[in-house]
Amino acid sequence: MSEPITVVIVDDHPLVRQGVRDFLETQLDLQVVGEAASGEQVVQLAGHLVPDVVLMDLVLPGGIDGVEATRRVKQVSPRTQVVVLTSYHEDEHIFPAIRAGALSYVLKDVGPQELADVVRKAARGEAVLHPHVAARLVQEIQGAGAQRPNPFYELSNRELEVLRLIAEGLSNMEIAEKLVVSTKTVKGHVSNILSKLQLQDRTQAAVYAWRTGLVRRDQPPVQPPD
Numbered sequence: 001m002s003e004p005i006t007v008v009i010v011d012d013h014p015l016v017r018q019g020v021r022d023f024l025e026t027q028l029d030l031q032v033v034g035e036a037a038s039g040e041q042v043v044q045l046a047g048h049l050v051p052d053v054v055l056m057d058l059v060l061p062g063g064i065d066g067v068e069a070t071r072r073v074k075q076v077s078p079r080t081q082v083v084v085l086t087s088y089h090e091d092e093h094i095f096p097a098i099r100a101g102a103l104s105y106v107l108k109d110v111g112p113q114e115l116a117d118v119v120r121k122a123a124r125g126e127a128v129l130h131p132h133v134a135a136r137l138v139q140e141i142q143g144a145g146a147q148r149p150n151p152f153y154e155l156s157n158r159e160l161e162v163l164r165l166i167a168e169g170l171s172n173m174e175i176a177e178k179l180v181v182s183t184k185t186v187k188g189h190v191s192n193i194l195s196k197l198q199l200q201d202r203t204q205a206a207v208y209a210w211r212t213g214l215v216r217r218d219q220p221p222v223q224p225p226d
């Protein structure tokens with residue numbers, strides 16, 4: 001008999017992890033070797049255990065979300081395949097996760113046996129995508145996304161606002177005042193922007209925004225909310 005497929009489950013809800021574990025452990029060819037409640041934990045586990053598959057939730061507590069955790073898992077253990085298991089199917093979640101290295105993307109309404117099959121396929125390097133996710137990726141490849149006015153579709157609307165203000169030369173404090181949020185919130189948005197666009201610092205972000213047309217000389221500055 002061949003070695004079982006090793007799996008690490010990542011979710012910040014203990015009941016979810018336990019439910020997934022309980023079922024997967026009924027499958028003779030699957031072995032749950034670890035659980036993580038945060039991005040930091042799964043990166044450590046992946047480097048130590050080198051599992052075949054990581055089941056990754058996207059919304060995690062702490063400074064590392066599921067997208068960044070996926071990227072880091074692939075860095076510390078390139079052979080590990082990441083399967084996103086989430087409740088979210090919006091573009092702002094799909095594209096960053098796939099770009100970060102996720103092989104498969106399924107929603108939490110997936111059936112237990114189907115999830116086990118997704119894990120088996122991932123271990124063989126075969127991708128499984130929820131139909132909605134697959135449709136969005138096909139549309140993007142075929143150029144439907146090219147018609148979008150926003151080339152930074154992996155960023156949320158608020159992150160786009162922050163990026164525009166960075167490009168206009170505003171500091172974190174000035175951005176916070178203009179958007180009526182805390183400086184800490186702005187710092188979090190800046191960190192997410194750099195991570196999603198794979199940039200090193202604010203200067204690169206500003207240059208990138210200008211070069212790609214997100215900010216134009218003839219475009220009026222972002223106005224604060226009423």
